[in-house]
Amino acid sequence: MVALFDEEAMTEGAHTPGPDSARSAPLAPQGEVILQWDSLSYEVKTKSKDAAWRTILHEISGEARAGETIAIIGSSGAGKTTLLNALSGRIVGGRLSGRILFRGAKRHPGSFKRINAYVQQDDLMHPMLTVHETLSYAARLRLPDSQYAAERKAERVEAVIRQLRLGAARNTKIGDELVRGVSGGERKRVSIGTELLTDPRLLFLDEPTSGLDSNSSELVVELVKGISAEQGIATLMTIHQPSARIFNTFDKVILLSQGRIVYFGPTSTAIDYFAGIGYPCPVHENPADYFVDLMTLDYRSDEALAKSRERVQSLADAFAQNEKGAVASSAATAATTDKSSPELDAEAAAAHSLPRNNWFYEYATLARRDWLNLLRNAPFLAGQLVQGVFMSLLIGFMFFNLKLDSLGAQNRLGVAFVIAVNATFPVIMPFLSLYYKERNIMIRERSSATYRVTAFYLSKFTTLLPVSFISNAIFFTGVYFISHLTFDAGKYFIGLAAFFSMIAVSVAFLLLVGSAVKSMDVGFIIAPVVLTIQLLFGGLFAVPSTITPVLRWIRWVNPVQYGFSILAQNEFRGQVYTCTPGRECYSTGEDVIAAYSVGRFTIWQNFLLLLMLGAVQAAAGYMILRWVARPRYIWL
Numbered sequence: 025m026v027a028l029f030d031e032e033a034m035t036e037g038a039h040t041p042g043p044d045s046a047r048s049a050p051l052a053p054q055g056e057v058i059l060q061w062d063s064l065s066y067e068v069k070t071k072s073k074d075a076a077w078r079t080i081l082h083e084i085s086g087e088a089r090a091g092e093t094i095a096i097i098g099s100s101g102a103g104k105t106t107l108l109n110a111l112s113g114r115i116v117g118g119r120l121s122g123r124i125l126f127r128g129a130k131r132h133p134g135s136f137k138r139i140n141a142y143v144q145q146d147d148l149m150h151p152m153l154t155v156h157e158t159l160s161y162a163a164r165l166r167l168p169d170s171q172y173a174a175e176r177k178a179e180r181v182e183a184v185i186r187q188l189r190l191g192a193a194r195n196t197k198i199g200d201e202l203v204r205g206v207s208g209g210e211r212k213r214v215s216i217g218t219e220l221l222t223d224p225r226l227l228f229l230d231e232p233t234s235g236l237d238s239n240s241s242e243l244v245v246e247l248v249k250g251i252s253a254e255q256g257i258a259t260l261m262t263i264h265q266p267s268a269r270i271f272n273t274f275d276k277v278i279l280l281s282q283g284r285i286v287y288f289g290p291t292s293t294a295i296d297y298f299a300g301i302g303y304p305c306p307v308h309e310n311p312a313d314y315f316v317d318l319m320t321l322d323y324r325s326d327e328a329l330a331k332s333r334e335r336v337q338s339l340a341d342a343f344a345q346n347e348k349g350a351v352a353s354s355a356a357t358a359a360t361t362d363k364s365s366p367e368l369d370a371e372a373a374a375a376h377s378l379p380r381n382n383w384f385y386e387y388a389t390l391a392r393r394d395w396l397n398l399l400r401n402a403p404f405l406a407g408q409l410v411q412g413v414f415m416s417l418l419i420g421f422m423f424f425n426l427k428l429d430s431l432g433a434q435n436r437l438g439v440a441f442v443i444a445v446n447a448t449f450p451v452i453m454p455f456l457s458l459y460y461k462e463r464n465i466m467i468r469e470r471s472s473a474t475y476r477v478t479a480f481y482l483s484k485f486t487t488l489l490p491v492s493f494i495s496n497a498i499f500f501t502g503v504y505f506i507s508h509l510t511f512d513a514g515k516y517f518i519g520l521a522a523f524f525s526m527i528a529v530s531v532a533f534l535l536l537v538g539s540a541v542k543s544m545d546v547g548f549i550i551a552p553v554v555l556t557i558q559l560l561f562g563g564l565f566a567v568p569s570t571i572t573p574v575l576r577w578i579r580w581v582n583p584v585q586y587g588f589s590i591l592a593q594n595e596f597r598g599q600v601y602t603c604t605p606g607r608e609c610y611s612t613g614e615d616v617i618a619a620y621s622v623g624r625f626t627i628w629q630n631f632l633l634l635l636m637l638g639a640v641q642a643a644a645g646y647m648i649l650r651w652v653a654r655p656r657y658i659w660l
């Protein structure tokens with residue numbers, strides 16, 4: 025097993041990891057204070073008229089030692105997640121004050137991010153990858169290639185699979201709401217495994233047992249405790265209401281109520297402590313339930329609320345009183361250690377300067393993972409192909425075997441327009457939610473400095489594009505030949521190129537929308553509205569020159585109009601129609617082009633404008649994604 029932050033390697037200034045083993049030696053000496061926090065307070069601005077500040081955490085102090093597993097327990101809204109986020113350096117917005125020290129020194133955002141691991145409550149993972157693939161790709165992306173050869177990354181994965189008892193599920197897909205995959209407990213263990221790959225010093229877990237049955241919950245907590253003790257990791261986890269067995273597994277507990285500490289200390293002495301201040305836990309009651317009941321405000325009546333508030337306040341006061349001496353000594357210790365020693369500076373520098381994988385390696389790994397994930401999604405791919413075939417037959421036979429006459433000219437315009445529109449909706453809508461989900465996985469993965477945004481973005485572009493091309497090429501070719509557009513190889517390929525260019529613009533648009541929206545619900549509102557506007561102003565329903573100047577500018581940013589113009593000019597130039605005597609008729613294709621104002625720009629100018637529009641959208645999508653993925657954490 026490879027130790028990224030191997031003590032010896034650090035003190036000797038070498039960055040080469042130590043030999044692999046089943047982690048017999050802990051990373052930090054057992055019992056060493058890894059994280060220390062003093063007078064930690066957190067406030068947020070309320071939405072009230074006077075924009076008053078609400079205190080979520082009140083002057084919280086404590087410490088976590090190597091090898092210890094600490095549970096943060098409290099009722100809903102007690103501030104558990106807020107405390108976990110503050111300690112892990114993931115708090116966003118509001119005012120954070122107090123002091124947090126990592127091994128006696130101020131935390132450095134860059135290095136701390138790589139030393140700690142955070143397992144979120146939602147296990148965001150690629151559903152189509154197996155357990156082994158998920159861990160392997162995480163290892164490839166997270167462990168620097170220069171220090172870990174491929175075999176060593178593979179060994180690290182095997183060690184994590186063993187430690188988390190995932191052997192039986194190694195070839196099972198992660199799954200999602202549509203595809204049956206691993207069990208909830210296994211899923212959580214995979215999620216923990218991806219974080220353990222880098223040998224963190226600190227492990228934070230937000231509600232790791234939520235949604236799990238009691239057996240799975242116990243297994244998760246016991247495994248985490250075992251690994252933490254074995255590897256000298258200081259582990260902190262929030263947990264809502266643990267069973268008595270799980271409660272007794274923890275080395276220490278932080279009991280939190282209304283942002284105040286009611287008890288922090290060894291789990292084994294909690295019952296005695298509460299008995300000592302007048303709250304003896306009934307013999308057959310789960311202590312965790314009993315403590316949470318004591319700490320919960322009772323909203324059933326005003327009287328009950330006042331009484332419970334008083335109780336919570338007295339519990340917090342009693343603990344503060346009890347801890348006064350200890351806090352003073354802890355502050356004194358902190359004061360003496362709040363200076364960076366050369367050793368700690370070396371460690372921070374080493375962690376901060378950990379080599380990253382090179383860009384091409386990151387891109388190639390992400391692209392391989394994307395392809396695998398996409399190719400495994402058989403229902404999605406089959407849906408795309410069926411849609412391509414079905415729509416080509418439907419539209420093809422709707423405009424079957426068009427003639428070179430007046431009606432045929434009218435219908436050819438219709439075909440060109442339908443093709444242009446088909447490069448938007450059917451491309452954007454199915455891929456939008458797929459991209460959005462993967463964007464969120466990327467944001468989670470990047471919170472532990474995994475890979476670059478550019479590598480992710482380009483990998484998405486280069487996987488979504490060919491998949492859309494293939495299914496839509498079937499549509500285009502089917503419609504082209506069944507409806508009998510001009511049988512000319514040059515015209516066919518120009519039409520196909522226009523169609524593909526439009527698809528590329530659509531992929532850029534979906535990346536832009538998928539990067540910008542905060543929820544998929546918003547995406548599903550914005551995208552159809554924009555696409556409907558593109559369709560309405562596409563050039564068929566209203567001749568562009570007749571549209572009111574207030575709205576005429578839309579043409580400049582409308583890919584449908586550029587695409588339609590290319591397809592129409594490509595089809596109509598050079599056509600001559602037979603006219604029925606006595607009926608109004610276009611005599612040539614050029615007449616149609618002039619009548620519908622689709623010849624304002626040449627075919628090649630339209631191509632250029634179309635691709636420029638795509639490039640602008642792709643660049644905007646990238647900038648927005650960077651902004652969205654940018655950490656806005658408050659540091660102490």
Ligand SMILES: Nc1ncnc2c1ncn2[C@@H]1O[C@H](COP(=O)(O)OP(=O)(O)OP(=O)(O)O)[C@@H](O)[C@H]1O
Nearest residue numbers: 068080098099100101102103104105106107117118
């Ligand atoms: N940024 C914020 N803006 C407004 N209120 C916030 C913010 N962060 C936390 N809170 C509030 O602080 C309180 C504590 O939130 P937190 O999520 O830490 O609770 P919790 O103990 O983890 O609860 P649960 O078990 O339900 O997840 C809640 O009332 C929450 O609404």
